Amino acid sequence: MELRLRGIKKSFGEKEVLKGCTFDFQQGKIYGLLGRNGAGKTTLFNCLSDELIPDEGRADLYREENGENELSTDDIGYVFSTPILPDFMTGYEFIKFYMDINQRKSKVNHSIDYYFDLVKIAPEDRKRLIKGYSHGMKNKMQMLCFLIARPPVILLDEPLTSFDVVVALEIKRLLREIKHEHIIIFSTHILQLATDLCDEIVILHDGILEKIDHQLLYKEDFEAKIIEMLKDEKPNE
Amino acid sequence: MNKTIKNIFHIKAVHDVNTFIYYFKRLWLIGKCIPDTAYANDTVKLVLSIIVPALKISTQFFRKAIYLFFFIGIPLLISLDKSIQLPMERFDFAVHIFFFMSCFIGPLGESHVFKVEQIKLICLKYFRMDAKKYTQANIIIQYVPFMIYFLPGLLVMALLTGGSILHVLLLWLSLFCFRMMGEALQVWFYEKKSIILSRNNIIMGILIVIGVFLAYIPMFLNINLRISELLFHPVIILFYLILGGYSFYYIMWGYSNYRKKIIRSMDTKFMTSEMLKKSKKSVFTTVEMKEEDLDHSKLSNSNLQNLKGYAYMNQLFFIRHRRQLVRPVFYRLAFVLLAFLVGLGFYIINPTLAIRFSERMDRIVPTMVFLMYGITTTDKACKAMFYNCDISLLRYGFYRKPRAILSNFRIRLLRISLHNLIVGFSICLAMIGFCEICQTNWMTRGMLMLFLVILLLSVLFTVHHLFLYYVFQPYSLGLEVKNPFFKILNGLMYVICYICFMIEASGVVFTLGVLISTILYIAIALILVYRFAPKYFRVK
Numbered sequence: 001m002e003l004r005l006r007g008i009k010k011s012f013g014e015k016e017v018l019k020g021c022t023f024d025f026q027q028g029k030i031y032g033l034l035g036r037n038g039a040g041k042t043t044l045f046n047c048l049s050d051e052l053i054p055d056e057g058r059a060d061l062y063r064e065e066n067g068e069n070e071l072s073t074d075d076i077g078y079v080f081s082t083p084i085l086p087d088f089m090t091g092y093e094f095i096k097f098y099m100d101i102n103q104r105k106s107k108v109n110h111s112i113d114y115y116f117d118l119v120k121i122a123p124e125d126r127k128r129l130i131k132g133y134s135h136g137m138k139n140k141m142q143m144l145c146f147l148i149a150r151p152p153v154i155l156l157d158e159p160l161t162s163f164d165v166v167v168a169l170e171i172k173r174l175l176r177e178i179k180h181e182h183i184i185i186f187s188t189h190i191l192q193l194a195t196d197l198c199d200e201i202v203i204l205h206d207g208i209l210e211k212i213d214h215q216l217l218y219k220e221d222f223e224a225k226i227i228e229m230l231k232d233e234k235p236n237e
Numbered sequence: 238m239n240k241t242i243k244n245i246f247h248i249k250a251v252h253d254v255n256t257f258i259y260y261f262k263r264l265w266l267i268g269k270c271i272p273d274t275a276y277a278n279d280t281v282k283l284v285l286s287i288i289v290p291a292l293k294i295s296t297q298f299f300r301k302a303i304y305l306f307f308f309i310g311i312p313l314l315i316s317l318d319k320s321i322q323l324p325m326e327r328f329d330f331a332v333h334i335f336f337f338m339s340c341f342i343g344p345l346g347e348s349h350v351f352k353v354e355q356i357k358l359i360c361l362k363y364f365r366m367d368a369k370k371y372t373q374a375n376i377i378i379q380y381v382p383f384m385i386y387f388l389p390g391l392l393v394m395a396l397l398t399g400g401s402i403l404h405v406l407l408l409w410l411s412l413f414c415f416r417m418m419g420e421a422l423q424v425w426f427y428e429k430k431s432i433i434l435s436r437n438n439i440i441m442g443i444l445i446v447i448g449v450f451l452a453y454i455p456m457f458l459n460i461n462l463r464i465s466e467l468l469f470h471p472v473i474i475l476f477y478l479i480l481g482g483y484s485f486y487y488i489m490w491g492y493s494n495y496r497k498k499i500i501r502s503m504d505t506k507f508m509t510s511e512m513l514k515k516s517k518k519s520v521f522t523t524v525e526m527k528e529e530d531l532d533h534s535k536l537s538n539s540n541l542q543n544l545k546g547y548a549y550m551n552q553l554f555f556i557r558h559r560r561q562l563v564r565p566v567f568y569r570l571a572f573v574l575l576a577f578l579v580g581l582g583f584y585i586i587n588p589t590l591a592i593r594f595s596e597r598m599d600r601i602v603p604t605m606v607f608l609m610y611g612i613t614t615t616d617k618a619c620k621a622m623f624y625n626c627d628i629s630l631l632r633y634g635f636y637r638k639p640r641a642i643l644s645n646f647r648i649r650l651l652r653i654s655l656h657n658l659i660v661g662f663s664i665c666l667a668m669i670g671f672c673e674i675c676q677t678n679w680m681t682r683g684m685l686m687l688f689l690v691i692l693l694l695s696v697l698f699t700v701h702h703l704f705l706y707y708v709f710q711p712y713s714l715g716l717e718v719k720n721p722f723f724k725i726l727n728g729l730m731y732v733i734c735y736i737c738f739m740i741e742a743s744g745v746v747f748t749l750g751v752l753i754s755t756i757l758y759i760a761i762a763l764i765l766v767y768r769f770a771p772k773y774f775r776v777k
Contacts (some may be wrong), residue, residue: 049634101547149635
């Protein structure tokens with residue numbers, strides 16, 4: 001399975017954020033998407049998840065059994081950097097609702113509590129309203145969405161920063177566990193997180209995606225080189 | 238202080254000019270012509286820094302004049318029109334109202350020392366300006382223009398009502414003194430009790446009721462409180478000059494605790510609501526959820542466990558939004574009951590006229606069109622749906638899928654139609670009840686058609702608002718209406734209903750016309766929703 005991006009362009013007014021992103025993301029790998037503030041990481045994710053309509057270009061999902069098809073919202077699990085969830089529901093109700101509507105997609109039949117246990121949301125918090133959840137808890141709820149629906153492509157927009165060390169470790173373990181069945185793209189500013197978790201590093205700079213040589217990941221001067229590359233970019237903010 | 242005033246003016250100018258460019262850029266069509274670089278264009282900003290304050294100043298003069306016309310001019314015109322004998326001269330009448338509105342309600346209802354504005358937030362929280370120096374400078378910045386803006390309006394008022402220049406100047410001076418007394422009282426009270434009077438809704442409610450009552454009721458009851466005599470009496474003048482002068486001294490130099498207290502008075506929760514009001518987003522508060530709405534105990538009676546997916550989600554939504562969605566239905570039912578009781582009273586007082594009215598009730602179809610437009614609750618329901626539910630869920634791909642959108646639409650249409658049909662049905666029942674009391678036969682063709690019109694209109698206005706919501710999704714993140722077509726179509730519907738109300742058409746043809754157009758509108762709107770909502774129902 002491959003996620004194929006071809007010449008994705010997106011501008012806001014006169015500002016050209018994505019200048020033609022072309023890249024092939026492969027199944028079984030966690031990709032770290034690195035870029036400076038305002039480089040367009042979230043814009044790229046929004047274009048892929050159909051939240052924004054790109055000005056040009058396309059995104060396709062290639063499967064061996066089906067061939068190449070246009071990427072659809074069903075293929076995407078998107079964890080937003082600022083979690084957005086309906087405040088009027090409890091965590092338990094939201095997960096029940098989400099499981100109901102994804103019943104057909106879910107390959108395994110776990111209980112609601114199983115999922116809560118997975119991300120360590122305490123039983124007493126499960127029936128509290130999402131309105132009162134902390135940022136970290138809301139983020140865990142978003143994680144649960146893709147763990148339930150298990151879409152082929154998972155986009156994570158700087159999610160681990162809000163987790164405490166125990167949960168962050170748990171989520172990392174989970175991501176590694178499920179990566180064989182998915183294409184996981186993970187945007188972050190934190191280089192250490194990227195090197196620690198990701199199999200490949202992709203840099204979004206000057207509106208274009210660029211893969212970093214895999215060997216570079218294990219070199220001592222990796223950080224210095226990445227910073228040097230990003231410095232070349234004109235800051236957008 | 239001069240330096241602080243200069244700094245505040247500078248920040249204000251930058252803020253106002255940037256805000257002006259920002260909103261200008263958001264104007265339909267014209268806004269697109271303004272490039273992003275406008276913010277960086279020094280010449281444009283220099284020109285705007287002259288134009289924007291000039292516009293502001295001229296609107297302020299105008300606003301004060303409007304205020305005087307609205308609160309003093311209109312009651313005076315009404316009294317002249319209805320030939321109401323006033324117990325005083327016209328100028329005294331104006332002074333009486335002005336005193337209670339501007340020297341009583343005004344100083345206690347508004348405090349520039351405690352008022353939270355964006356500039357105050359910027360200066361004190363971000364720029365860490367000295368709170369005492371800021372407050373001193375702000376008092377000058379606020380009150381010098383305030384007094385200047387009022388003067389022309391007061392002079393015109395005196396000219397039209399037969400007052401002298403001296404009296405106007407005294408009134409003007411008293412306004413300043415009472416304003417200062419009000420500010421001093423608020424500062425003193427906050428120091429002692431940590432309560433800001435002008436933010437206390439109960440105190441303000443009582444104050445407004447008393448103020449308005451004293452301003453308007455006594456004179457129409459032929460009671461003269463002799464306010465102008467008192468206000469222009471030398472002893473009283475001396476009294477308020479001394480008190481006003483001392484208050485001014487107290488708030489400017491006498492009070493020493495601004496540094497500690499002002500920052501504390503800038504309550505974040507209050508600030509947010511103030512900012513929202515400022516930016517005309519007070520509509521938020523009408524649909525915002527409160528903690529009590531989320532009480533789980535309210536779920537005990539519902540059959541939630543049997544529901545699944547979108548039916549389950551919507552059921553939860555409706556249960557937790559009773560205050561916004563169900564309570565208005567109860568208010569309307571109470572209103573219908575009240576109307577019925579008025580009808581009953583009408584029959585008791587004048588049975589002949591009541592019977593005649595009941596016999597001709599089928600002629601009120603045109604009025605019913607307008608009434609039903611006003612009485613349906615869907616508009617607010619759409620706002621609540623957007624702000625409390627769709628705004629977050631629409632970010633998820635699964636929620637934007639055509640099937641999901643239409644499934645939600647169907648559930649909501651049925652539910653809100655039910656709310657509006659209950660109101661429509663109660664109106665029909667009230668009419669039947671009134672006819673029964675008058676012993677008029679209501680099983681006539683005309684009456685049955687009227688009932689059908691009422692019930693269909695209940696559905697029509699539900700469909701109308703939901704159709705506009707789903708096809709145009711007009712709300713921005715701030716609940717402002719962004720879509721011009723939404724505004725046009727909504728306005729058009731209002732105008733049509735208003736025309737129905739104004740024209741005195743009646744009879745079978747008109748009723749049939751309403752019936753047919755209602756059915757057609759519902760059918761077309763539903764087709765359009767099914768055709769376009771999946772594409773356009775997004776967060777803009």
